Amino acid sequence: MQLVRSPRAGQMRSPWALKMLNKRVKPNKVYTDRLKAEAELLQKMSHPNIVGFRAFSKTKILYLGMEACDLSLGDMIEKRMEEDCEPFTPKQILKVAADISSALDYLHTKMQILHGDMKSYNILVNGDFAVCKLCDFGVTLPLDENGVFDKLKAGRNVVYFGTEAWSAPEVIHGGEISSKTDIWPLGLTLWEMLALMPPHAQTDETLDDSVTCLEDLDDGTIEDYFSEKYGTRPAVPANISEDKYSGPLALFFCCTETLPSARPTAEHIAIAATDMALQCT
Template identity: 85%
Template sequence: MAEFKTPVKQVKSVDSNEKITIPPSPFLNRLGYGTGVNVMQLVRSPRAGQIRSPWALKMLNKRVKPSKVYTERLQAEADLLQKMSHPNIVGFRAFSKTKILYLGMEACDISLGDMIEKRVEEDGGPYSPRQILKVASDISDALDYLHTKMQILHGDIKSFNILINGDFIVCKLCDFGVTLPLDENGIFDKQKAGKAVYFGM
């Protein structure tokens, strides 16, 4: 079976030259939420003759006052995502702190957590061995990359941080808001901990 790979492309980080118009949040679909943040879907207008894929935007909740702390936290997560390139890790798209603070990421179809909740509500029964093994395989590959190549611990593995495309075509890990540094032996690195991205989003 052919494996679906996320195309790796060069993306600009902070305040990209591409003009992105973010409509007011009531006009955006909410995909998820965390402590002080919402994840919204932005459907971008197509360019002539091109289809432009939707983005997932991590933005501050309206009830949260913008602050230096939140800006630095989102910036740190954006910096980390931009350094990573793996088919089972959600892709970085953009980051901006002018006008509206947001982290733009690849949009996937649905989280595993939402799928499980819906399946329970509909009394759908257990997932097939193929589907379970696909999640285990893809997320294991993502974690191996994080632990050995990036030398970080994700710190918040749960079904809502696993995104699924199609009928388990590909599974991707997201939400890198509570990562911790590892040393070359895979042990928590206390010396680098001060520089780690560590916050509950």
């Protein structure tokens, strides 16, 4: 799938962003059904921090029309990394935490669904963090009244999809999938705003002393090196001040508790992040 966004500020802007099947990819019923399901879900939802539905075409060109936002958080992180910029400010990180956890609370409690692919690229940002919105609902999973993955309602062969680098321990190692499975990748998304890189993309001192850089490793070894870190909490970047970033770090640590029961609910994160943001200068 591809998302055709509106042009950057200063250019003629479309009021829509279009999500459609990539023309270079052979038509696939799985992706077609996923896009249709996402369109049906978006039509049912109404929340200030969830991207708005605009239209759905079932004609020759299948597309989903959504509210246009400026940039994805993932794109913003990439740009900062390429330009060798400073990490995002505590206030910006807390704004993402407050807005997106509010959206997740709505999903988990009102809609009773798990987003299933939380990461920076599925967060859209308008202006200078005026508002952040959650998008991409193509791999959601139903939750029961206790916030646990409802396998009966989901049907046979339906599993957590997600993106491995952001996946929680219970996804990587096998365990109960619940609303808390969205909380872990939210924590890693806050970490991305500190580190300016995807989770687990950093190297450390655990490599063999004879290996001076990843270029010395073959593809299989590189893959093993990074995949072994999936489902673990990455270290706080060395350049991050614990005093300055105390609020975002506190949220990062509680969101990335190994035991799902130890992680806060999305509602609690939204309340805490909003309170912390009010104390930021």
